[in-house]
Amino acid sequence: MRQSHLFILCVILFSACGKSGVDQASGDVVVRVKDRTFTRGEIDGLIPKGISSADSLIRAEAIVKKWAIDVLTDDAAYQNMGDDKAEIDRLVNEYRRSLMRYRYQERIIRDKVSATISDYDQVKYYEENKPQFILSENLIKGLFIKVPAGAPGLENVRKWYVSDSEESLEKIEKYGIRNAIIYDYFYDHWVNFDEVMAKIPQRLSNPTRFLMTNHHLEVSDSTHVYFLNISDKSLISGVAPFDYVKSRIHEILVNKRKIEYLRVFGENLYRDAVKNGTVKFITE
Numbered sequence: 001m002r003q004s005h006l007f008i009l010c011v012i013l014f015s016a017c018g019k020s021g022v023d024q025a026s027g028d029v030v031v032r033v034k035d036r037t038f039t040r041g042e043i044d045g046l047i048p049k050g051i052s053s054a055d056s057l058i059r060a061e062a063i064v065k066k067w068a069i070d071v072l073t074d075d076a077a078y079q080n081m082g083d084d085k086a087e088i089d090r091l092v093n094e095y096r097r098s099l100m101r102y103r104y105q106e107r108i109i110r111d112k113v114s115a116t117i118s119d120y121d122q123v124k125y126y127e128e129n130k131p132q133f134i135l136s137e138n139l140i141k142g143l144f145i146k147v148p149a150g151a152p153g154l155e156n157v158r159k160w161y162v163s164d165s166e167e168s169l170e171k172i173e174k175y176g177i178r179n180a181i182i183y184d185y186f187y188d189h190w191v192n193f194d195e196v197m198a199k200i201p202q203r204l205s206n207p208t209r210f211l212m213t214n215h216h217l218e219v220s221d222s223t224h225v226y227f228l229n230i231s232d233k234s235l236i237s238g239v240a241p242f243d244y245v246k247s248r249i250h251e252i253l254v255n256k257r258k259i260e261y262l263r264v265f266g267e268n269l270y271r272d273a274v275k276n277g278t279v280k281f282i283t284e
Contacts (some may be wrong), residue, residue, distance in 0.1 A: 031064050031072045038064060104178040108265065109258045114250070116257070122249045126242050133240040133248075138193040138207055141232040145172065146199065147225055153179075154225060161227040162216050181224065187231055190244045200226045208235055 029037045043245065047059045078085060126133070145161060160172040164187075176183030182199065184191075192238070193207060202219045204210045217228040217270070234241050273279040 003283050031068060033068055034075065038067050088102075096238040105258075105262060109254065109261065113254055113257050113261050117250060121253060122246060123242065125249055125253060126245065130239045133241050135234060135236050135238055135240050138211055138236050139234040139241070139244060140193045140196065140211070140230050141187055141190060142228065142230045143169075143172070143187060144182065144184040144196055144199065145176055145180050146226045147180050147227075148177075148221055149220065149225055151179045151225075157225075157227060158218070161229050162231075164231055190234065190241060193233075196228065200228065202226075211235060258270050 013208050028040045030043060031038045043060055043063055046063050047056055051059070081088060085117070099120075106250075143161060145157070147157065157172065157175060160168040160175070163169075169187075173183070173185070184196070193211065197204065197207065200219050201221050211230070211233045215230050217226075219226040234244070270279065
């Protein structure tokens, strides 16, 4: 019996080989259980790409069988729930309404509340709540480049990477494109110092102390040379830079304002509905 099912699936699933791409994309029905159907397109979407035809058929058979069992179980459960059926329907409908309200409110908040938060609001909150933004890691800005030990022009790299001039940056960028294994430019944003050091074969006993007294680092091993220029730093246990926590502050302000916004929104919605007769009070 199992072999006959597998053969039927083989015929159904691969009979489209000679059809046009438009026909295959339409999602032909493979199996029907009462008023519910399962299409070739749905099954294909659940089968991993790149497996053999034989494995695809085995997967397809298992997928179709599970789908049919789920549908039959759903139907049996619904038919035999008795009085619980009405309660389940009520809960499903309530969940649907709740989900729609949530999605709608999230859209309002994204479009309305977020737009009202200015840079001034964010800076003000940052200045008034700095103890909330104490760093648990060291941050740096700068540049990191890893090149093969035999790469040409290393003496030039040693001059360029310690300079913040526009000319040096252009030269080292062009050099990095041609020769670097890794070229990380982060003069314009903060990165975790430990994550950068994980790419360099040197362990620092005290990273914070190193950052307090150093702006550059060059390390070599038998195969590569590693150059790190640190243009700015923000040390652990200090207050995080504003631009590092700006997006976090924005989320904090959105969460603070959305409760009040939704309260006012609901009050206005109710007031207008009473005024225009959508909400009617029945008196006898």
